[in-house]
Amino acid sequence: MTSPIEIRLRVAYPEFSIDIDLSLPGRGVTALYGHSGSGKTTCLRCVAGLEKAGHGYIRINDEVWQDSDRGFFLAPHKRALGYVFQEASLFPHLSVQGNLEFGLKRIAASDRRIQLHQAAELLGIDHLLARRPDKLSGGERQRVGIARALLTSPRLLLLDEPLAALDSLRKNEILPYLERLHDELQIPMLYVSHSQDEVARLADHLVLLEQGRAIASGTIGETLARLDLPLAMGDDAGVVIKGVVSAYDDKYQLVSVNLPGSALQMRVAHAALAVGKALRCKVQARDVSLSLLGDEPSSILNRLPVTVVSQIAADNAAHVLLRLDAEGTALLARITRYSFDHLQICPGQRLWAQIKAVAVLA
Numbered sequence: 001m002t003s004p005i006e007i008r009l010r011v012a013y014p015e016f017s018i019d020i021d022l023s024l025p026g027r028g029v030t031a032l033y034g035h036s037g038s039g040k041t042t043c044l045r046c047v048a049g050l051e052k053a054g055h056g057y058i059r060i061n062d063e064v065w066q067d068s069d070r071g072f073f074l075a076p077h078k079r080a081l082g083y084v085f086q087e088a089s090l091f092p093h094l095s096v097q098g099n100l101e102f103g104l105k106r107i108a109a110s111d112r113r114i115q116l117h118q119a120a121e122l123l124g125i126d127h128l129l130a131r132r133p134d135k136l137s138g139g140e141r142q143r144v145g146i147a148r149a150l151l152t153s154p155r156l157l158l159l160d161e162p163l164a165a166l167d168s169l170r171k172n173e174i175l176p177y178l179e180r181l182h183d184e185l186q187i188p189m190l191y192v193s194h195s196q197d198e199v200a201r202l203a204d205h206l207v208l209l210e211q212g213r214a215i216a217s218g219t220i221g222e223t224l225a226r227l228d229l230p231l232a233m234g235d236d237a238g239v240v241i242k243g244v245v246s247a248y249d250d251k252y253q254l255v256s257v258n259l260p261g262s263a264l265q266m267r268v269a270h271a272a273l274a275v276g277k278a279l280r281c282k283v284q285a286r287d288v289s290l291s292l293l294g295d296e297p298s299s300i301l302n303r304l305p306v307t308v309v310s311q312i313a314a315d316n317a318a319h320v321l322l323r324l325d326a327e328g329t330a331l332l333a334r335i336t337r338y339s340f341d342h343l344q345i346c347p348g349q350r351l352w353a354q355i356k357a358v359a360v361l362a
Contacts, residue, residue, distance in 0.1 A: 082149030
């Protein structure tokens with residue numbers, strides 16, 4: 001069965017080359033993740049047609065954009081895509097509305113699937129339409145840039161590290177709007193980033209690039225939980241869990257979240273959320289401790305029965321990395337080698353994973 005998005009690229013430079021073959025889902029957010037120089041932006045530019053791969057095949061759903069074997073290359077302006085760069089690059093002489101209308105004019109009226117008022121509302125900029133770009137914050141300018149890209153009614157949205165130029169305050173301002181696009185629009189997105197926290201918060205599918213090669217491609221939950229990838233060694237290593245809110249404790253401001261496919265629950269310190277709402281949580285490996293007993297008095301609210309799946313030596317000689325299974329939900333734990341030996345941990349062993357409610361990122 002053919003994947004909705006096919007990207008096969010061979011690009012050779014004097015000191016660098018790209019050789020990737022990707023089959024990606026046709027909905028949700030696919031993150032291209034890797035260190036600087038891994039080929040993320042070059043891949044995006046080839047998809048956009050801004051660079052022409054010496055050998056390439058690019059198909060978005062049923063539309064081929066490049067097929068070098070047949071000598072076919074669709075010009076960039078004919079590709080139904082929106083491109084968001086690190087800098088919004090708004091026209092300084094136009095108002096916000098004027099910038100948005102520029103994006104709208106790129107598509108025939110009969111082909112428009114997103115209207116100006118809809119894009120402005122989605123990105124929370126409807127109150128900024130009369131302002132000029134020099135009167136906007138960095139986060140506001142980037143939201144205008146994203147809205148402008150959406151107004152081309154793209155079949156694919158490309159985002160090249162859209163938060164890289166923003167400070168942490170502005171990043172936190174814009175992330176909820178990106179989540180909203182993910183939840184409310186059916187437009188697939190390719191999202192380039194070297195921030196694992198961004199990827200964990202937004203992505204459904206993860207492609208890990210290293211020196212121009214895709215060394216892993218899969219769902220975000222499974223890929224982040226792999227011990228054989230460099231992701232597991234980072235200080236921010238962890239897993240993403242997509243749960244559903246089952247209850248809210250107003251007195252203590254704690255959300256109860258059902259883990260997928262099991263009766264297990266986690267409690268998370270969070271503002272009020274409606275029962276039944278999907279909630280994405282990141283549990284970092286460094287925040288998971290292990291115990292032989294599950295009923296010891298403790299301030300740690302989350303105690304999940306787990307089975308040890310596998311272990312590897314960490315990048316720190318004093319640490320060990322473990323992959324755990326909590327009734328179908330993968331977890332990672334980074335513990336000391338002392339604790340590993342003291343508890344006599346081995347694959348197949350049943351333990352209790354302990355996770356502080358304030359440590360879960362949701």
